Amino acid sequence: MQTSIHRITWVFWLMAVLLLTSVWGCPPVELTLENTTESSTETNQEKTTEPSSELIAESQESTSQEPTSQEPTSQEPTPQDSAAEPSVSETTQEASPADAAENTPEATAEPQPEPQIEQQPEATRRVLKVGIQQALKKPSDAAKIAQDNDIIEIAVGLYPGDVAIWRANNLTIRAKGSSRAHLFADGQSAERKAIWVIKGNNTTVEGIEFSGAKVADKNGAGIRQEGEGLTVRNCHFHDNENGILAGNSPQSTILIEYSIFERNGAGDGQSHNLYINGIKHLIFQHNLSRLAKIGHNLKSRAARTDILYSRLMDESTGDSSYIADFSNGGVVVMIGNVLQQGPKAQNRTMLSYAAEGFKHTTNEVFLVNNTAVNQRQAGGTFIRLANAPTQMVALNNLLQAFGTTGLPQAQTGWDFRNNIETTDAKLVSLTNYNYHLQTAAPARNSGVTPGSGAGMSLVPQYEYLDPAKRTNRMTQGTIDVGAYEAP
Ligand SMILES: [Ca+2]
Secondary structure, X not given: OHHHHHHHHHHHHHHHHHHHHHHHOOOHHHHHHHHHHHHHHHHHHHXXXXXXXXXXXXXXXXXXXXXXXXXXXXXXXXXXXXXXXXXXXXXXXXXXXXXXXXXXXXXXXXXXOOOXXXXXXXXXXXXXXXXXXXOEOOHXXXXXXXXXXXXXXXXXXXXXXXXXXXXXXXXXXXXXXXXXXXXXXXXXXXXXXXXXXXXXXXXXEEOEEEXXXXXXXXXXXXXXXXXXXXXXXXXXXXXXXXXXXXXXEEEEEEEEEOOEEXXXXXXXXXXXXXXXXXXXXXXXXXXXEEOOOOOOOOEEOOOEEEEEOOEEEOOOOOOOOOOEEEOOOOEEEEEOOEEEEOOOOOOOEEEEEOOOOOXXXXXXXXXXXXXXXXXXXXXXXXXXXXXXXXXXXXXXXXXXXXXXOOOOOOOOOOEEEOOEEEOOOOEEXXXXXXXXXXXXXXXXXXXXXXXXXOOEEOOOOEEEEOOOEEEEOOOOOOOOXXXXXXX
């Protein structure tokens, strides 16, 4: 008797709940479950229908045929951000570890070519916490349920064998804690491509260490970027087949700053510390890229590539092919970098331009206040122009030990001034790669004030500060030649 009364009561309450649910809609918890299910279904479908390495592949690496056009570009709708919200460049100033000691760089009114990826104010964004203390134990747990505009905070520590596909837009994925969260591939990969495959647009990744990515086609990457728009800040990519591998995406801007790339490369010459395919704009600033294995320390097929205030070096043991390769030409801006070609470099060329022919409408080169040292005994060429750009500007570059193969012969209309090519630039230390100037260095006060080009001021604002930081460049009399102003 009591049992059947309980049953009737229970049925009554169940009906009441069903009625309320149909009036007011599903409770939030069911939404989450739905998304999770949908997301994992997608994953499975993709895994079965998408070939593991549809893109890029460097099979065409050294040929002049059109490479890499089959990468699907991002088709996601544009995110619905409000125009009034803070841009990523503002966030940059807050988040960078190097900025605390700086004066305000904005005072120089430089049109820094940074991407304007707009994000919602942080307070309005959902935060997913990841870590052994949390419900979400691993980054991949968060990736399965992440929705547009989420912030994913990953407790620092080691996450071996955890790989993920990020599909939502406007994600900020960052380490929580005083060091980096380390994602060691440990034999695993997402879609047989990478530790993280990023398919969403406008993703920001901060404070993550990626290592050990290896896959069957030897293009295993720390990050495989397939969406449109990416910011990578304060990350470390090492001992992968590629640090970052980005597919063709003609409207995409990628900003990489305060990050370290080392010992990436499968050793086949077709995988690199970082390999950016046909995007709109790559901005690589305040980074360290060293010891790429047989491949390049940086390879870009972007319509425009800015390499600013960074250190790219083979050092004594590195056997990279090029320090930087701009295979399809485009606009290249290099300001304030320290570059070194080591004794074990595979190729005599340090910078290679348009070796696979032009692919973009504007092809111009701007080299300003860089310091480059060749230590390859068999000789080194500072820059090889396989196809000549329509405009080239080379000002205040300091080149040591390139012999007769430093800068190329300037063509009519090109602007080559105040470059110093010497066997001994009197740098502070070659063995420690400290390219500041000695007191007697001829580069002191020997420069010319750079004007503007590529839509920006070419005047150097910063200096590279080891490792992967920056400091303001002082003004001290006439501008010095090279990447550092002497006090
Ligand atoms: Ca000076």
